Amino acid sequence: MIRVLLAGALLLAWTAASADPAEIKLGYLRRTEPKTRLSLTDIPADNNGIAGAQLALDDNNTTGKFLNQRFSLEEVRLGDNDDAAAAALALADRGVSLVLADLPADALLKAADAGRSRDLVFFNVGAVDDRLREENCRANVVHTAPTRSMLADALAQYLVWKQWRRWFLVVGSHPEDKLYADALRRAAKRFGARIVQEKVFEDTGGARRTDSGVVQIQRQLPVFTQGAPAYDVLIAADESDVFAPYLPYRTWDPRPVAGSAGLIPTSWDASHDQWGAVQLQERFAKKFSRPMTARDMQAWSAARMIGESASRTRSTDAKAMFDFLRSPDFALAAFKGQRLTLRDWNLQLRQPILLTDGRMIVSVSPQEGFQHQFSELDTLGFDRPETKCKLK
Amino acid sequence: MQAEIAMAGTARILRAGLFGGMLYVLLGGSAGAFTAYVSNEKSNTVSVIDTDKFQVAKTIKVGQRPRGILLTKDGKFLLVAVGDDDTIQMIDTTTHQIVANLPSGPDPELFTQDPTGKILYVANEDANTVTIIDLEKRVPLGEVQVGVEPEGMGISPDGKILVNTSETTNMAHFIDTATRQIVANVLVDARPRFAEFKRDGSEVWVSSEVGGTVSIIDPAKHTVTKKITFDIPGLRKEAIQPVGISLTKDGKTGFVALGPANRVAVLNGETHEVQKYLLVGQRVWQMAFTPDEKYLLTTNGVSNDVSVIDVASLKVIKSIQVGELPWGVAISQQ
Numbered sequence: 237m238i239r240v241l242l243a244g245a246l247l248l249a250w251t252a253a254s255a256d257p258a259e260i261k262l263g264y265l266r267r268t269e270p271k272t273r274l275s276l277t278d279i280p281a282d283n284n285g286i287a288g289a290q291l292a293l294d295d296n297n298t299t300g301k302f303l304n305q306r307f308s309l310e311e312v313r314l315g316d317n318d319d320a321a322a323a324a325l326a327l328a329d330r331g332v333s334l335v336l337a338d339l340p341a342d343a344l345l346k347a348a349d350a351g352r353s354r355d356l357v358f359f360n361v362g363a364v365d366d367r368l369r370e371e372n373c374r375a376n377v378v379h380t381a382p383t384r385s386m387l388a389d390a391l392a393q394y395l396v397w398k399q400w401r402r403w404f405l406v407v408g409s410h411p412e413d414k415l416y417a418d419a420l421r422r423a424a425k426r427f428g429a430r431i432v433q434e435k436v437f438e439d440t441g442g443a444r445r446t447d448s449g450v451v452q453i454q455r456q457l458p459v460f461t462q463g464a465p466a467y468d469v470l471i472a473a474d475e476s477d478v479f480a481p482y483l484p485y486r487t488w489d490p491r492p493v494a495g496s497a498g499l500i501p502t503s504w505d506a507s508h509d510q511w512g513a514v515q516l517q518e519r520f521a522k523k524f525s526r527p528m529t530a531r532d533m534q535a536w537s538a539a540r541m542i543g544e545s546a547s548r549t550r551s552t553d554a555k556a557m558f559d560f561l562r563s564p565d566f567a568l569a570a571f572k573g574q575r576l577t578l579r580d581w582n583l584q585l586r587q588p589i590l591l592t593d594g595r596m597i598v599s600v601s602p603q604e605g606f607q608h609q610f611s612e613l614d615t616l617g618f619d620r621p622e623t624k625c626k627l628k
Numbered sequence: 629m630q631a632e633i634a635m636a637g638t639a640r641i642l643r644a645g646l647f648g649g650m651l652y653v654l655l656g657g658s659a660g661a662f663t664a665y666v667s668n669e670k671s672n673t674v675s676v677i678d679t680d681k682f683q684v685a686k687t688i689k690v691g692q693r694p695r696g697i698l699l700t701k702d703g704k705f706l707l708v709a710v711g712d713d714d715t716i717q718m719i720d721t722t723t724h725q726i727v728a729n730l731p732s733g734p735d736p737e738l739f740t741q742d743p744t745g746k747i748l749y750v751a752n753e754d755a756n757t758v759t760i761i762d763l764e765k766r767v768p769l770g771e772v773q774v775g776v777e778p779e780g781m782g783i784s785p786d787g788k789i790l791v792n793t794s795e796t797t798n799m800a801h802f803i804d805t806a807t808r809q810i811v812a813n814v815l816v817d818a819r820p821r822f823a824e825f826k827r828d829g830s831e832v833w834v835s836s837e838v839g840g841t842v843s844i845i846d847p848a849k850h851t852v853t854k855k856i857t858f859d860i861p862g863l864r865k866e867a868i869q870p871v872g873i874s875l876t877k878d879g880k881t882g883f884v885a886l887g888p889a890n891r892v893a894v895l896n897g898e899t900h901e902v903q904k905y906l907l908v909g910q911r912v913w914q915m916a917f918t919p920d921e922k923y924l925l926t927t928n929g930v931s932n933d934v935s936v937i938d939v940a941s942l943k944v945i946k947s948i949q950v951g952e953l954p955w956g957v958a959i960s961q962q
Contacts (some may be wrong), residue, residue: 295797296797298756298775298776299776299796299797299798301798302797302810302813303813411758512753515753515754518754519754542816545796552650567818567839568818569798569818569837570795571797574866574869575818575839575840575866611864
């Protein structure tokens, strides 16, 4: 009898203890973003990216109330000389096993490789480099950021649908501009567009804003784009934001601009309002008093994936959650009109890509008619048969 | 004086009765004409359809972005959620005039009423709440905190349990209407949009738009007893997005609108097997039966029309052009 009572008391104690919510700690690793932009309205906010994760945490915690789960987020901001690997390990020491990373490709790889010994799982919310999903892919890195090839394919499908098949490609002089140009050339070839002329725009340095204003620009840009063979659209590959925003309305021939300015492919835009997106946009604007960016959305998606796997598995165990994300049962609702899933060969989040002119969503790719035997979303970016990724 | 009025009243009733009887004979006993009301999300209008002729008889101008639509139990008022105006408009069904704006809370979309028709339950997507409104006094009675982006609203036949679905939390919240407390939360697939009880209260059906499934929930045990999936040859999985659900009174047949799949699935209500897919207009959202259950009307958002399904033969017999981007439908009981 006494034993039964004791057992009862123990059970009560256990129930009381389990009433404390199970905690899931997320880390957010980032480098300070450069703030030089040609357009004042493009200057990123200090909380660009992490704000999306914070909003997703609110969403996760609302759900968590019903499941006795609590999510927290710890931000680590790295200076230029700080080691991403050491920072990741320090997060592991503090009980974090899931890390959202907004880092350049090499820093991300260092952190991921160091984190392997501690079973850290990373979510790449910033880097668009294809190599992170191809030859440099990692088994402990999930990617919510789209790749350059996905963005380029999304744009190309629309331009081809529009019958704007003759492209004038202008490429910046920085390495990332060249990578974007590679993706655009590949897209042209895949979808039947033709690059009729290619030109490099050298970054000669200098300030983004001057008291003398844009007088010279208005003279320089028409001359720069003069003498091109007949083309339908000018495409700028300028991730460094050196010249692309200057192009619209200043080309020698009256032609639309796309790529890094004009019609821009992106994972998110503050003007996107379809498929219930207004609700997310309003929640975001209310909390942070600014529009939601693509980086915010990529971080929101990562934190929501974690929330989703915690509620589905009823677990706070990172391995169980990661297993769920890689299973066929995982699907994320992210206001894109269809479920988002993971490519099992490289852990890239499949997603429709928005095409925005900065004020409106012009279209959403994949475009109708681009068929795929498995998922039309796999018409965007490197597909399974061509992947160089071997997850290990 | 009083007697005269009473006499006149009786005479009027008699005359109406006689006339109604004659009409019935003339039409050879066809189904009585009901009135269907369709909310057109883009046009900011409600199309009024005569279900005898299956034609639009009138168009009523309403507020911004009308979606959820319902008739009060007495049939006197049409309620339309106009989300961008943050209210539910109350429209007199005889005069077609807007007589009141209900305090619905922000951005109302779907709502339901208790079996007595006295209380309205409204999902507020932006506020993570369900607002409770006294329909007679037209005042708010309270709120229930639910998950992220509440949407679908289903009420048990006895009015004791309200089921609300939250689109980002991905749960069906079971709310005790007496205490206004959540008694259970049932996890379902992604983006649950609609909840419907069987008339005998034995099951709740919840559609998951992004997950592509319908969960059958046991409302006593609060568990998912079955998950229905849909497989349409030649159609990619992502295009199958279940939204509206309609169940016959006897619970033997269920209809599920599959959104951009442009089809309505017909299910055996007992075995939950899919029997047939009916091709309707593009992007089918919501559905409603005529009270005799002879016809089921569907709203087709992209093709701007309403499809009429003959329930006995399971055939689509007609489509009716309505306003732009039709979303919800309600049908009068008289």
